[in-house]
Amino acid sequence: MVKVIITGRLYKDIAKKFSKIEANKIIDLLETLEENPSKGKEICFVGKIVIKEIKYGKFRFYFITDGYKLKFLKAQEIKDLIIKFVRMSRTVVLDHDQKSKISDMSEKKNQQKTIDEIKTVLRSLGEEGF
């Protein structure tokens, strides 16, 4: 069984940022991982934990899970897998007359900051927590 959970902090970010309808759509998207745990793009491993992301429009939602279970077990063999959504990042919206190159760079910078934050928590072995 795959269990998807969301940190309190991320829940607050979603509830604050999106309308109720859109927030429900995001929750629906996160729930799809229960049926399809391999979904999402792999970012990196820190120890046994893999950081992955799924996209929703201009937003990215980052989750962590047991990378070894996910990588080496077949879908039907996966038992008691926890998928924990921890952070989100967004595209920085700039004025139309600003070059798309600048927009891309800002977006990348924002994403990298979020990923680095997740890595720091994982490397600190729980001293800070999510």
Add this chain to the structure above:
Amino acid sequence: MMKTTITISANTRDQIKEFRNKGETYNDILTRILNSAKERQLQELLMDEKDTLTIAEARAKLNRK
């Protein structure tokens, strides 16, 4: 097994040595400590459900807003 050299202080080396079981090499000790750290990482960061919500709880909370 390919080998490499890393520089650590004598103090750190001595502390690693405190974890040595009979017949273990530094590689054995560090591998054992690393495995333990990885397990702790899984338990404390992934499986700890403190301050988290399930999908059902998140949905219910959103719809109460």
